[in-house]
Amino acid sequence: MSLTAAETTELLPAREVQLDRAVRVGLIGGLTAMFIVTSGMLETFDLRMIVDPILSLGYVTLMAAPFAVGYVAGKAPPVLEGYAAPSVGARNVQAGAIAGALTGAIYALYALIIHVLDFSSVFIKLTEQTKKIVTLDMGAGGVLILALVMAVSGAVGGAVHLLERRWKRAVLYSAFWVVMFGLLEVLVSQIAFVRRISAVKELLYGTDAGLTLIGAVIIGGLVFAAYYYLDGRVRAATRRAMALEGQQRRRFILISLGVAIVFLAVLPQILGPFLSEVLDLAGVFLLMALGLNIVVGFAGLLDLGYVAFFAVGAYTTAILTSPVSPKWSPELSFWTAIPFIILAAAAAGVMVGTPVLRLRGDYLAIVTLGFGEIARILFLSDALKPYFGGAQGMLLIPDIDIGPFTIDDSISFFYPIYAFVILFAYLSYALQDSRVGRAWMAMREDESVAEAMGVNIVAAKLWAFVIGAIFAAIGGALFAHKIGSVFPESFAILVSITVLVLIIVGGMGSVPGVTVGALALVALPELLREFAEFKFLFYGTLLIFMMLNRPEGFIPSRRRARELHLDEVEQDAWLAQAAEQDPAPAE
Amino acid sequence: MALLEISSLSKAFGGLHAIDKLDLHVDRGEIVSVIGPNGAGKTTFFNVITGMITPDEGEIIFDGADLAGLRPNQILALGMARTFQNVRLFPNMTVRENVMVGRHTRTKAGVFGAILRTPAFRAEEEETKRKAEETLSFFGTRLVGYRFDQPALNLSYANRRRLEIARAMGSDPQLLLLDEPTAGMNPRETLEITGLIGKLRDEKGFTVVLIEHDMRVVKGVSDRVIVLDHGSKIAEGPYDEVAQNPDVIEAYLGRPATGTA
Ligand SMILES: Nc1ncnc2c1ncn2[C@@H]1O[C@H](COP(=O)(O)OP(=O)(O)O)[C@@H](O)[C@H]1O
Ligand SMILES: [Mg+2]
Secondary structure, three states, X not given: OOOOHHHXXXXXXXXXXXXXXXXXXXXXXXXXXHHHHHOOHHHHHHOOEEEOOOEEHHHHHHHHHHHHHHHHHHOOOOOOOOEOOOOOOHHHHHHHHHHHHHHHHHHHHHHHHHHHOOOOOXXXXXXXXXXXXXXXXXXXXXXHHHHHHHHHHHHHHHHHHHOOHHHHHHHHHHHHHHHHHHHOHHHHHHOHHHHHOHHHHHHHEOOOOOEOHHHHHHHHHHHHHHHHHHOOHHHHHHHHHHHOOHHHHHHHHHHHHHHHHHHHHHHHHHHHHHHHHHHHHHHHHHHHHHHHHHHHHHXXXXXXXXXXXXXXXXXXXXXXXXXXXXXXXXXXXXXXXXXXXXXXXXXXXXXXXXXXXXXXHHHHHHHXXXXXXXXXXXXXXXXXXXXXXXXXXXXOOOOEEEOOEEEOOHHHHHHHHHHHHHHHHHHHHHHHOOHHHHHHHHXXXXXXXXXXXXXXXXXXXHHXXXXXXXXXXXXXXXXXXXXXXXXXXXXXXXXXXXXXXXXXHHOOOOHHHHHHHHHHHHHHHHHOHHHHHHHHHHHHHHHHHHHHHOOOOOOOOHHHHHHHHHOHHHHHHHHHHHHHHOOOOOO | OOOEEEEEEEEEEOXXXXXXXXXXXXXXXXXXXXXXXXXXXXXXXHHHHOOOOOOOEEEEEEOOXXXXXXXXXXXXHHOEEEOOOOOOOOOOOEHHHHHHHHOHHHOOOOHHHHHHOOHHHHHHHHHHHHHHHHHHHHHOOOOOHHHHHOEHHHOOHHHHHHHHHHHHHOOOOOEEEEEOOOOOOOHHHHHHXXXXXXXXXXXXXXXXXXXXXXXXXXXXXXXXXXXXXOOEEEEEEOHHHHHHOHXXXXXXHXXXXXXXX
16 A cells, blocks of 8 residues: 555644543533433433333433533544544543533532422422432432442443444443333334233333343343444445346345335234334324425425425315315215325415515525414314314214225224325435436525526426425325314424424435434334423434534435535635635625 | 627616616627626626626617516526636535536426336436536546536536536537636636637537636637726727727726725
């Protein structure tokens, strides 16, 4: 290997872990711990066992704070070109311990303060029970123990960086999955195989919904082994699959498609009615997310009133299929109603799209937000009650028939919902990779230049709104058939916001990202109903975390990753250079 | 007949007359340079004739058609394509895709073609891709091969300028409007662009209107030079003649050349 100029020149000394930064993140950790106590999370989460009987979710959450800050504090700054790589060693642990200890100290101080002074009239969640949990029910000694554990937890967080990549991933993921399995007892115990063989459940889970010690060890060990073994192999296999050409490639795609279809066909049977219900709901949101992804992710039109289209779909199918539709009831079937749903959605898309054609960015967001509310209020209004039933909504929306089968329960609803998911995912890909998709993308990047390069902005925007509206309307129609009724209150602004969160977290513009985002963010809260009060706190935290650390989303589209990360440095360097060279001031 | 015919064109921003009763014409097959001090209204002139800014008054006839009230995409479809003084590519689209967007008005595939992947759709898509690559190969080896799939923002500054020209060429225009194509380039790159502008006409048959600050480029390529100052034409003619014109010398020397451009 020949050395390039960069490699032969002297490297600058490495940028090491900074201890003053450890103090800063330690303070944040302390505040987080205070928040966990004060918000009532600790008390609610303490009711749920993760490892029975020694560890509750409450304490996991409390200890996650020092662990996270220890991890952050112990992490070396990114290696820049021209700098030596930092050494790993005692310093990482030290930084983690400092951050953890500081978190612990703040926590201890706060614990003592809330015992001495009574804040419960302001912070109503600071109950007697919370105060007990805060001290391990052991008074000042308990607080001290917890503070020490926090310091250790921080040190462990820092020490993670001493591990080689492969070990690090295996360790972190096994800890993560132990918590997840502890949390998702419902999920595991509903799976057919576990339902059948009760010994499995008894081995893994205690009486109080948490994992048994043995269960925790088994799960942790299995996950560890899997990550350790699979590290690198999955990626290599994917790369090999991607490199296939011609005939082989076609065969590979056909086989994986076949496997996926068989998997989806048996999935609801395996999961049982409760989990299918959860997946159905996630699927409905996924349909909306795929639609909004076209509007926002592809075309860059920030639509905050997207739920209106969902409502249009639900109400159209209600009018056309319900025998008690107040004004007019043709009693069509779902399938014959579909063309009308599509027409209604397209009309709604044009109706919303036309007035906002010349609006950009923030203005577009605000106006569409208004449209979303207008739609809900119209469906609710007394004036239109003869058509839409007002606050009483519309009832008796029939089941869906597919040939001899009747789609009437959560397991059978899985099929039409996910059939549409697959169809819409295909449509997204097909559109993205076409003249229309390129026009959307160009418009997203620079609207006036796109127009100057020949893109018909009016057509491109209206198509994005119309297609987005159709996706959402089909989602709404399926939702209406599934529930059997529609009420205006199902179409609140919160739905629009939730769908937007799904696609931002999943990865805007990326079909796999949106899919994973929708499944995870809709299904998880459904499985954790007991913590419903913290759902939006969870979304908010996740959103802030993603914006700071991974603005391109969980599974980004290639483009957005570039846009938001990789080439920033390069781009800035280029701008500086251009400014230097360009004698004429910029336009 | 002239390809582009402009009469008493005016555009004011507040009290500032960026374009002031401008008359000019461009004949088919010509290379015309538009020069003038910073803030003379050259870029505004391009913005107005490409429909990106509406003029206050005046008439623009392009290839026999009145451009009044047309949107920029319709004007592009008539055959007038431009580049921008401050390069405005689609930075996250690939080099090839940038040029493919340029072909938008010359292609027809719509939503249904894309969804159904009809033979017509595929053929057109292939053709668009081929044409884009062909256009890019006009710049030698600079924008071909692995560069096809690179995002535009990964390109060097000079290559971004080249890609902008390619994107405009992609629309099969009759008239190419180049806004300071050599700004920020080193002397060697500037020389190369000078040669290229000649080729744009001689090999590709485009009529070219060029805004340029570098007088060597202007001298090297122009059939005719138009000098703007305060939004009006103060001189017009072959380079040597214009360069001797006392009004032009005063416009350039009589006040500092660095204004708000
Ligand atoms: N969109 C605009 N709004 C207000 N003023 C503008 C705008 N565009 C250009 N101007 C002004 O018009 C004048 C001419 O600008 P321009 O056409 O960019 O000059 P140049 O000849 O350097 O390209 C300048 O004084 C500029 O500040
Ligand atoms: Mg200019």
